[in-house]
Amino acid sequence: MKIATFDMTVFGPQHGVAKEGLTGPRTARLDSSWVGPFPGEATRLCDHIRRAIEIASAYPSALLIFSGADTQTGEKGEVLGRSEAIGAFEIARDHNWFGHPEVAERCHCDIESRDSAQNAAFSAFLFRHLTGAFPKRMIGVGWSFKGTRYSTCAAGLPFLENGIE
DSSP states (O other), X not given: OOGGGOXXXXXXXXXXXXXXXXXXXXXXXXXXXXXXXXXXXXXXXXHHHHHHHHHHHHOTTEEEEEEOOSOOBOTTSOBOOOOHXXXXXXXXXXXXXXXXXXXXXXXXEEOOOOSHHHHHHHHHHHHHHHHSXXXXXXXXXXXXXXXXXXXXXXXXXTTOSSOBO
């Protein structure tokens, strides 16, 4: 499939960094395997990754973009040097794409986004970089309370026909 055939993106903004080597099925859902999330969020963040993959699988014309920069520091205040998006990608890979391995070839990482507005905009710009056109549709997968925030961000992206779902 040529990359130019894609017309939408499913983007998965991340809100924590999965620690390197702790992204497999036995460890990824443990809070101790993450830096940044609140207690009890590790399982939900893995669920977001799984759901983004499921949605992308349902839309063969969609690119999946995990979004999130290196926004966390370690226990001693050191910069981790590891982006949220790469951690999500590794969880997806180490979970065999949650039963949808065909999505792997359509998955990309935006490793620059530092907030919700950038998650939306940078995912659209990465889509354009990869395909030569902006997406006609974007579906964001993450915390439901951020839905309004993403819709507001989408209003500033004039190339989107229907905003962000």
